Amino acid sequence: MKLSFSHYISLLRMYLRPQWFKVCLLMLLLFGSIGLDLYNPQLLEHFIDSIHEGLDSLLWIALLFIGLVCVHQVLTTLASYLSEAIGWQATNELRFDLTLHCLNLDMSFHKEHTPGELLERVDGDVAQLSDFFSQFIFYMLGQGLLLIGILAVTFWTDWRVGLLLLAFTALMLTAIRSLRGIAVPYFRASRQASAKLSSFFEERLVSVEDISGNGAQPYVLARLNQLSRQRLHFTLLSSVTGRFFSSAVEISVALTMAAALTLGAYLLRNGQMSLGTVYATYAYTSLLSGSLSIITFQINKIQVATASLQRITELHHTPNAILDGPGADLPGGALAVRFAQVSFGYNPEQSVLRDISLELTPGRTLGLLGRTGSGKTTLTRLLYRAYDAREGSVLLGNIDVRQYKLAELRSRIGVVTQDVQLFQASIRDNLTFFDASISDERILEVMTNLRLTPWYDSLPEGLDTMLAAGGKTLSSGEAQLLAFARVFLQDPALVILDEASSRLDPVTEKLIEGAIQLLLEGRTGIIIAHHLETVRHVDDILILDEGQVQEYGARQQLAADPTSHFAHLLQTGLVEVLA
Ligand SMILES: Nc1ncnc2c1ncn2[C@@H]1O[C@H](COP(=O)(O)OP(=O)(O)OP(=O)(O)O)[C@@H](O)[C@H]1O
Structure with a gap:
């Protein structure tokens, strides 16, 4: 993605505007420090040319010089504090916006991008922009003004020196302008390689148990080696290209310095310039070189920032496939569910659900059965709009789900999947999803209702008991119970349960069975059994078979009909239907 100049400006405007006071203060400090930079050589020139005058005046000039150096240091320290503060605040806000954007993006996006990759973008790439916000604009502006100031002073001192520095500056600026984007593709490739590496680490660390269990460490190391080499390749290319750019500037600086000194020596010998002025010429040339080096350094940095900014912008512009509906009123109480000739596939070539029609009146519970991969989970995902149906419509409360505001729709549907997501936080936070407005009394009431008090009593620190990352200290049965309590607190109108496929111990199974009954009371329910x-x-x-309805009806009727698949299932005791 190519970024225009206005893109940088709008980004700066968006994230720097809230900090306008700090930005103005920083500008003032920079102007002050530039003024001192320009004045110092003048003072030294005056010192050298007054060398034959009284000691008193030399002492005053020396004291003034030392005083100005101290003031300069104070200004620089304050400016660097402010620029860091501005940069971090801006990047924190950008990180916040990007995180929110990623959280709102649809499931198909998250299936394509691993958490490790997103982490690199939301954190790694954003961190690269910190200097862009805090320094780039100020340094470029400051150094630009300093350049103009140096040229004006040197022209005023001696037009020949002024002309020499002007020619050098023009040459350097032209070179910088034409070489400015040279390293961006390499920086971008290097950031992409870093993202791949993070994604690899994330994936492998999550499955560490399987990897060590199956002896797959050599494969992991070989792949790590391959990815690290890729990153090294691009990082080397980007830094060598950047370095080449800086070296070209430094060689030109040395040549100009030599030319300025030669010119100064020539004019001094001819009596057209004082020794102080020769020194001032040297000092201005070196100031000018320093300034151009800073500009080059900043341009190098902007190349890194541009590569990150391109990736961030791409992410920011990724459209959400699931758009918020115009808004409709969800009826209170249990909700009716209807699928009208629904077809769906995760990609255009695939057909996971075909022509599904079903109707559940409010308060009824549907048991979904079918072979693994027949589309049971997919069917439920269409209800809370993790994905949208390709054909037909899904209705909740007799209104198409696409009409509702997403947040409202999802707040009325409680989902317990097999893979319960638990956070490294207290039991309380895991139950309430960090919603501090839910009181402990309410949580305990839910625990009692779900007959979970004995389990709760076994927790060492009650609601303050901390869970390990990913809830690894809980058994899968306990994790499911926690998820039930979580849904109960949400008080949804429709409950979707994906029953754990593995067998639990009889005590937990009894608890879960009871909890399911309680959870479904007064609510519409869909259970993937x-x-x-x-x-x-x-x-x-x-009963689903390869994405199609194989059998659908009231449980009791199907059980009573000996020709039904369900009756056959009951007889064989198998949950999967063998057609
Ligand atoms: N996010 C996804 N992207 C692409 N394909 C998917 C995705 N999720 C599921 N599938 C595919 O869709 C089909 C149906 O999957 P689904 O998870 O709905 O089946 P299921 O009946 O719930 O299976 P199980 O009983 O094993 O959970 C499968 O072929 C699966 O590979």
Whole structure:
């Protein structure tokens, strides 16, 4: 993605505007420090040319010089503090905006991008922009003014020196302008390689148990080696290209310095210039060189920032495939569910659900059965709009789900998946999803309702008990119970349960069975069942086969019909239907 100049400006405007006071203060400090930079050689010139005058005046000039150096240091320290503060605040806000954007993006985006890759963008790339916000604009502006100041003073001192420095400056600026984007592709490739590496680490660390269990360490190391080499290749290319750029500037600086000194020596010998002025010429040339070096350094930095900015902008412009609906009123109480000739696939070539129609009146529970991969989970995902149906419509409360505001729709649907997401936080925060407005009394009430008090009593620090990352200290049964309590607190109108496929111990299984009954009371429910006992209490049964409805009807009727697939299932005791 190519970025225009206005893109940088609008980004700066967006993130620097809230800090306008600090920005103005920083500008003032920079102007002060530039003024001192320009004045110092004049003072030294005056000192050298007054060498034959009285000691008193030399002492005053020396004291003034020392005083100005101290003031300069104070200004520079304050300016660097402010620029750091501005840069970090701006990048923190950008990080916040990007995180929110990523959290709102649809599931298909998250399936394509691993958390490790996103981490590199939201954190790594944004960190690269810190200097862009804090220094780039100020340094470029400051150094630009300093350049003009140096040229004006040298022209005023001696037009020949002024002309020499002007020619050098023009040459350097032209070179900088034409070489400015040279390293961007390498920086971009290097950032991309870093993202790949992070994504690799994330994936492998998550599956560390399987990797060590299956002896896959050599493969992991070989792949790590390959990815590290890729990153090294691009990082080397980018830094060598950047270095080449800086070296060209430094060689030109040395040549100009030599030319300025030669000119100064010539004019001094001819009596057209004082020794102090020769020194001032040297000092201005070196100031000018320093200034051009800073500009080059900043241009190098902007090349890195541009590569990161391109990646961030791409992410920011990634459209959400699931758009918020115009807004419709969700009826109170349990909600009716209807699928009208729904078809869906995760990609255009694939067809995961085909022509699905079903109707659940408010308060009824549907048991979903079918072989693994038949589309059960996919069907439920369409209800809370993790994805949208390709054809047909999904209705909740007799209104198409696409009409509702997403947040409102999702707040009325409680989902318990097999893979319960738990955070490294207290049991309280895990239950309330960090919603501090939910009182402990309410949480304990839910625990009691779900008959989880014995489990709760076994927790060493009650609600303050900390869970390990990913809830690794809980058994899968306990994690499911926690997820039930979480959904109960949310008080949804529709409950979707993906039953754990593995068997739990009989005590936990009893607890879960009870919790499911309580959870479904007064609510509409859909249970993806992996055990036949789970569908003992449901009202309706839908059996999916390769994305199509194989059988659908009231549980009792199907059970009573010996020709039905469901009856066959009950007889064989198998949960998967063998066609
Ligand atoms: N995010 C996804 N992207 C692409 N394909 C997917 C995705 N999720 C599921 N699939 C595919 O869609 C099909 C249906 O998957 P789904 O998870 O709905 O089946 P399921 O009946 O719930 O299976 P299980 O009982 O094993 O959970 C499978 O072929 C699966 O590989």
